[in-house]
Amino acid sequence: MSNMLTIVKTTNPKSKPPQNQLGFGKHFSDHMFIMDFDLENGWHSPRIVPYAPIQLDPAAMTLHYSQTVFEGLKAYRTEDGRILLFRPEQNLERLNQSNTRISIPPIPEKDVLEYLKQLIATDHDWVPAAEGTSLYIRPFIIATEPNLRVSPANTYKFLIILSPVGSYYPEGIHPVGIHIEEEYTRAVRGGTGTAKTGGNYSASYKAQEKASAHGQSQVLWLDGVEKKYIEEVGSMNVFFKINGEIVTPALNGSILPGITRKSIIEMLHDWGMPVAERRISIDELCQAYKENTLEEAFGTGTAAVISPIGEFAYNGEQMIINERKTGGLSKKLYDTLTGIQTGKLNDPYGWTIEVK
Known part of the structure; x- marks a missing residue:
């Protein structure tokens, strides 16, 4: 079975949406990448083909037991027209970590990175150029075997789709309100919290509904055992600046190891700032707020990069952070990391990869 990449280009290219109307995840480029797995051939038949619906048997195991991962x-x-990827090898490494947890065969990371570059090169016109825009890349794997037994599938399909997305902050970076969740649990150690798998996200919808009903943008999750220790925010890792020290929850087996999180920690170390990865309780956060030592709070993730937090809602009370203003550290981190990602600033860390 051949592992040579084949490319079939569309004969019916789509009209591209206006760059000021992109939103997030609503538009998709002309092509997609597909690769298949079976026990006899392993991962095989990598190909770039026109974007189109895929066929699944109604008994496909991903539909019944959620054996799926994504990145x-x-x-x-x-500004000079080049296309840059930001630390893609980290995402592919994390995808394989998710694969291990969900019992999906590992992908060949180096080969897939080259296939991804080819896909982006094929659809290079879909990478927007307007300020704050980017091309969102969604790799994902689904179990395709038609079988209702409760065990890992024997066949899989790996796809990559591309979506031009607008600025996360169309009106400028601004702090968000966060609801601290006490009833529902996102993940526990030994569960699937460290994997990017679909069920983790749909399981959070009820808590998000509560947050939205109270006028808050996202949910801050506490640990699933004691409901005492802070873990992460919805789709982001979380950081606090307390009395000059930057604190973020340590990776404990139930927190997603974010690529942006890792990059922020490395930058802060490089800047000589005190950073601690440790357990932090909600009581400690409330105490810091009462003592006026909670200086800033922000989330980190692919979509927003840095999302300043202006307010926590907990136990019927509000904790207003930095007068709901974007803090100096949050702004510096955002400007520096987005500057590196877009090539406006020098990349001293070697994080960006140019798509030829």
Whole structure:
């Protein structure tokens, strides 16, 4: 079975949406990547084909037992027209970590990175150039075997689709309100919290509904055992600046190891700032707020990069952070990381990869 990449180009290219009307995840490029797995051939038949619906047997195991994983990363258009990827090898490594947890065969990371570059090169016109825009990249794997037994599938399909997305902050970076969740649980150690798998996200919808009903943008999750220790925010890792020290919950087996989180920690170390990865309780956060030592709070993730937090809602009370203003550290981190991602600033860490 051949592992040579084949490319079939569309004969019916789509009209591209206006760059000021992109939104998030609503538009998709002309082509997609597909690769298949079976026990006899392993991962095989990598191909770039026109974007189109896929066929699944009604008994496909992904539909019944949620054996699926995904990733999210971006490509950026620089001012001189180049296309940059930001730490894609980290995303592919994390995808394989998710694969291990969900019992999906590992993908060949180096080969897939080259296939991804070819896909972006094929659809290079879909990488937007407007300020704050980017090309969102969604790799994902689904179990395709038609079988209702409760065990890992024997066949899989790996796809990558591309979506031009607008600025996360169309009106400028601004702090968000966060609901601290006490009833529902996102994940526990030994569960699937460290994997990017679909069920983790749909299981959070009820808590998100509560947050929205109270006028808050996202949910801050506490640990699933004691409901005492802070874990992460909805789709982001979380950081606090307390009395000059930057604190983020340590990776404990139930927190997603974010690529942006890792990059922020490395930058802060490089800047000589005190950073602690440790357990932090909600009581400690409330105490810091009462003592006026909670200086800033922000989330980190692919979509927003840095999302300043202006307010926590907990136990019927509000904790207003930095007068609901974007803090100096949050702004510096956002400007520096987005500057590196878009090629506006020098990349001293070697994080960006140019798509030829």
